Amino acid sequence: MLRLILRRLALSIPLALIASMISFVLVPFLPGDAARALLGPNATAAQLAAAREELGLNLPLWQQYWNWLTGALQGDLGTSLISRQPVTELLNARLEPSLSLIIGATLVASVIGIAMGIRAARRGVLGRVVDSSSILALAIPDFWLGLVLVVIFAVQLQLLPPTGYVSVTDDPGMWAMSLVLPIITLSLPALSRIAKQTRDSMATALDGTYVRTLRAAAVRENSIIYRHALRNAAVPILTVIGLVFVGALGGTVAIESIFAIPGLGSTAVQATASRDLPLIQGVVVYFTLITIVVNLVVDLAYGYFNPRVRVK
Amino acid sequence: MDHVRASNAEGIGSPQPCSQQAAAAEDAITTKSLGSRIKSFFASGAQRNAGKSPKSSVAARGGALLAGFLVVGVAMTGCSGNGGGTAATGAAYTKDTVTFATSVVPPSLNPAVGDPAYAPLYHWAYDPLVIMNGDGSFSPGLAEKFGYVGKGNQTYELTLREGLKFSDGAVLDAKALKENLDYTRSQTLGTATTLLAAVKNVEVTGQLTVRLTLSRPDPGLTFYFAQAFGAGYPISPKSLDKPATLDAATAGAGPYMLDPAETVAGDHYTFVKNPNYWNPERQHFESVTVRVIANPSSTIQAIQAGQVQAALGDPTTLSAARAANLQVVAPPQALTGINLADREGTKSEPLGNVKVRQALNMAVDRKAIAKALYGSEDLALSQYALEGQVPYSEELNEKYPYDPEKAKALLAEAGYPDGFTLPVLTTSLASLDKLTRAVAGQLEQVGVKLELTTQAAAPDYFTAMVSGKYPAAVIGYGLADMNTLWAGFVNKAGPFNFFKTVDPELDDLYNQYRVADQEAGAALQKKINERLMDQAWTIPVVGAPLSYYIAPGLTGFDATSANAGVPLVTDLRPAK
Numbered sequence: 060m061l062r063l064i065l066r067r068l069a070l071s072i073p074l075a076l077i078a079s080m081i082s083f084v085l086v087p088f089l090p091g092d093a094a095r096a097l098l099g100p101n102a103t104a105a106q107l108a109a110a111r112e113e114l115g116l117n118l119p120l121w122q123q124y125w126n127w128l129t130g131a132l133q134g135d136l137g138t139s140l141i142s143r144q145p146v147t148e149l150l151n152a153r154l155e156p157s158l159s160l161i162i163g164a165t166l167v168a169s170v171i172g173i174a175m176g177i178r179a180a181r182r183g184v185l186g187r188v189v190d191s192s193s194i195l196a197l198a199i200p201d202f203w204l205g206l207v208l209v210v211i212f213a214v215q216l217q218l219l220p221p222t223g224y225v226s227v228t229d230d231p232g233m234w235a236m237s238l239v240l241p242i243i244t245l246s247l248p249a250l251s252r253i254a255k256q257t258r259d260s261m262a263t264a265l266d267g268t269y270v271r272t273l274r275a276a277a278v279r280e281n282s283i284i285y286r287h288a289l290r291n292a293a294v295p296i297l298t299v300i301g302l303v304f305v306g307a308l309g310g311t312v313a314i315e316s317i318f319a320i321p322g323l324g325s326t327a328v329q330a331t332a333s334r335d336l337p338l339i340q341g342v343v344v345y346f347t348l349i350t351i352v353v354n355l356v357v358d359l360a361y362g363y364f365n366p367r368v369r370v371k
Numbered sequence: 372m373d374h375v376r377a378s379n380a381e382g383i384g385s386p387q388p389c390s391q392q393a394a395a396a397e398d399a400i401t402t403k404s405l406g407s408r409i410k411s412f413f414a415s416g417a418q419r420n421a422g423k424s425p426k427s428s429v430a431a432r433g434g435a436l437l438a439g440f441l442v443v444g445v446a447m448t449g450c451s452g453n454g455g456g457t458a459a460t461g462a463a464y465t466k467d468t469v470t471f472a473t474s475v476v477p478p479s480l481n482p483a484v485g486d487p488a489y490a491p492l493y494h495w496a497y498d499p500l501v502i503m504n505g506d507g508s509f510s511p512g513l514a515e516k517f518g519y520v521g522k523g524n525q526t527y528e529l530t531l532r533e534g535l536k537f538s539d540g541a542v543l544d545a546k547a548l549k550e551n552l553d554y555t556r557s558q559t560l561g562t563a564t565t566l567l568a569a570v571k572n573v574e575v576t577g578q579l580t581v582r583l584t585l586s587r588p589d590p591g592l593t594f595y596f597a598q599a600f601g602a603g604y605p606i607s608p609k610s611l612d613k614p615a616t617l618d619a620a621t622a623g624a625g626p627y628m629l630d631p632a633e634t635v636a637g638d639h640y641t642f643v644k645n646p647n648y649w650n651p652e653r654q655h656f657e658s659v660t661v662r663v664i665a666n667p668s669s670t671i672q673a674i675q676a677g678q679v680q681a682a683l684g685d686p687t688t689l690s691a692a693r694a695a696n697l698q699v700v701a702p703p704q705a706l707t708g709i710n711l712a713d714r715e716g717t718k719s720e721p722l723g724n725v726k727v728r729q730a731l732n733m734a735v736d737r738k739a740i741a742k743a744l745y746g747s748e749d750l751a752l753s754q755y756a757l758e759g760q761v762p763y764s765e766e767l768n769e770k771y772p773y774d775p776e777k778a779k780a781l782l783a784e785a786g787y788p789d790g791f792t793l794p795v796l797t798t799s800l801a802s803l804d805k806l807t808r809a810v811a812g813q814l815e816q817v818g819v820k821l822e823l824t825t826q827a828a829a830p831d832y833f834t835a836m837v838s839g840k841y842p843a844a845v846i847g848y849g850l851a852d853m854n855t856l857w858a859g860f861v862n863k864a865g866p867f868n869f870f871k872t873v874d875p876e877l878d879d880l881y882n883q884y885r886v887a888d889q890e891a892g893a894a895l896q897k898k899i900n901e902r903l904m905d906q907a908w909t910i911p912v913v914g915a916p917l918s919y920y921i922a923p924g925l926t927g928f929d930a931t932s933a934n935a936g937v938p939l940v941t942d943l944r945p946a947k
Contacts, residue, residue: 095830098560103565109559110560142618144618144636152635152636206668206672209669213672213676213678214675214676217676221676221678223678316666316669318669319673321637326637329637332829332830334830
């Protein structure tokens with residue numbers, strides 16, 4: 060187990076390096092730069108040149124990357140060109156909202172999705188309802204759903220705040236309240252994917268000969284489903300949950316905009332719009348690390364549910 | 372001091388009664404019971420379904436919920452007159468805190484390196500030196516007296532009020548003001564540096580008076596010092612010694628100061644009362660929060676839910692804000708249209724002919740576009756100034772009336788009877804792409820086909836624009852006077868004059884205007900406007916509004932075209 064973790068962590072270093080290199084190389088292909096973003100349309104050529112000099116944008120790209128990399132290897136992701144704040148400090152402040160949102164949405168989607176999937180695998184009307192509602196949930200655009208939920212629950216019923224995020228350390232109650240609508244919005248499409256995968260995996264598992272044997276041995280149905288079939292069906296479901304988590308990283312961009320949550324997604328958009336290269340790099344590193352950790356957790360979970368994976 | 376505008380008025384933000392008195396937006400989360408809210412919501416759903424006979428109670432509830440979704444979906448897009456929520460009748464806003472929402476905040480809170488776009492954040496902590504009122508007149512801000520000395524607009528004096536202090540306790544006197552102006556002029560970033568480029572020297576001439584000597588005539592200083600631009604927002608000298616502290620803290624002489632402990636940069640900024648403020652009557656609230664909400668629809672919803680009380684609006688949500696019963700202050704502020712920049716015909720030969728440019732001006736039905744895009748024909752714009760501004764001339768509105776037949780004839784006269792194809796750069800910023808498409812549709816009627824290239828992000832659009840690849844580009848340019856129009860548009864170094872057109876007659880008019888006194892200057896500004904119209908430098912189409920939304924029960928935003936659509940945000944106060 061430890062070897063698996065160490066090997067995965069060792070692999071993550073070149074992965075993060077490649078990801079950072081790709082984004083560093085691609086960003087300059089975009090027109091405009093941070094100096095233009097800072098000075099606006101009325102800046103003269105002389106002002107732009109002075110700002111580029113001050114921001115270090117005149118250095119060759121490889122040198123900019125090398126400067127960034129040497130700092131990054133020592134845990135210093137540099138300073139934002141626009142806000143002039145340390146990138147690590149800036150992103151750490153935005154990590155909590157994004158992780159609260161993504162973990163919350165993944166948990167909600169997993170619990171409800173698996174429950175629905177299991178119920179649907181037992182066929183009948185509910186199975187068909189789950190199938191059709193899955194497609195419907197996937198078809199609803201998240202930004203639209205978010206705005207509608209706000210109108211109902213914040214504007215009309217006034218049960219929940221329409222926008223904003225409160226840190227869990229400031230007020231746990233308000234933290235939970237501020238996350239309800241964003242989590243519902245983010246989890247709905249994920250929920251349907253998990254439900255569908257669970258239904259298919261469980262249907263296959265329940266068709267297995269061992270299930271027939273268990274039933275013949277008068278084992279209780281709940282035990283068959285939860286202790287035997289679900290365990291066998293777990294690997295593909297876990298894969299989807301892992302993908303859902305990673306996909307939610309991208310999904311936060313729209314959700315954070317609608318609900319005015321200061322997270323990594325909205326920071327990524329702002330950084331790209333203003334060509335703030337160190338901040339873009341920082342977001343890439345954070346996203347890469349989160350993805351690596353999630354994949355590692357999923358791999359470890361495979362081992363828990365399926366001993367054959369552990370042996371391998 | 373020749374024509375210093377002195378005043379014994381109370382100064383900053385003399386209350387301007389708002390015509391729209393309305394009720395308080397109480398935070399209904401605390402005022403209504405959960406049960407009654409749910410009951411009233413479903414009751415409204417039931418009313419919508421009245422007269423129908425649902426097959427089952429489950430179906431009925433499902434139908435009501437679905438109907439609810441559809442109805443609110445429509446309301447959200449601004450097509451419904453029912454905004455719902457808290458916009459009801461009642462008393463004035465009574466809470467001692469207020470929340471203002473904006474979609475943009477500066478990377479640094481230091482106003483000397485900032486941009487006027489961030490004025491709604493700066494104002495809380497930094498008072499400007501001068502106030503520009505809704506009627507275009509100037510009032511004292513922190514400066515009690517201000518204006519040019521002698522003739523020629525090359526010497527300017529500012530005299531501060533007595534007894535001013537910064538939030539950190541430092542004294543604001545002439546010496547501190549000089550330090551500020553020198554600091555601002557020495558920056559490489561920020562708009563204020565550009566605005567004060569003509570200032571050669573700042574000299575302390577009295578305890579409270581500084582004299583600015585200019586290297587060239589510049590008639591715009593009073594406007595630059597007012598709230599729209601805020602050049603030279605005084606900052607405490609204690610902080611000027613360590614300017615990095617100004618990125619995430621404030622040290623101004625405004626009514627409030629930032630509370631860093633209650634602030635998360637990029638999300639919300641909390642301001643508390645400045646104990647040293649010179650006029651406590653202007654501190655209408657105990658604390659103020661500025662929240663960042665990037666999504667315009669979310670902003671309206673936040674006001675409806677009572678979470679936010681006032682906000683910077685957005686052109687795309689004007690109708691929705693009105694439908695939600697919010698007070699909407701939306702004065703026309705920017706010239707939007709098509710900038711026919713290649714006036715020598717370098718990239719597009721037809722544009723080199725003034726008759727072609729004039730013909731294009733006659734082929735556009737501005738009122739129809741203004742109505743379609745902003746819901747009001749009144750926003751149609753056909754010149755380089757807005758009603759209420761000094762260079763505005765009523766007669767110029769008739770110079771290029773909508774007349775496609777005459778446009779065709781003029782095109783034929785210029786040698787293009789079958790029209791031509793014109794590459795045009797556009798952007799989705801501020802919905803300018805919609806305006807471009809509307810213009811394209813109308814120009815097609817006279818045979819001119821626009822070949823559109825759209826750049827979504829601001830840096831991409833500006834970079835493509837100044838590249839000189841496109842002979843014409845959509846333009847959005849804030850209008851105030853002919854001096855500010857020079858900086859980015861008429862000046863051959865200006866980014867919106869990207870083919871670097873030089874018109875000797877225009878230059879001559881500008882040279883006269885720069886040294887003229889106020890009266891002669893006004894006449895010359897009108898002549899400049901006329902000249903630009905004669906030469907048809909652009910196709911002005913709509914005076915795009917700069918908008919503010921205010922919850923019922925509050926008032927105070929004195930924003931008109933005359934003061935560039937920028938109120939002193941700290942005038943926000945409970946309606947009486």
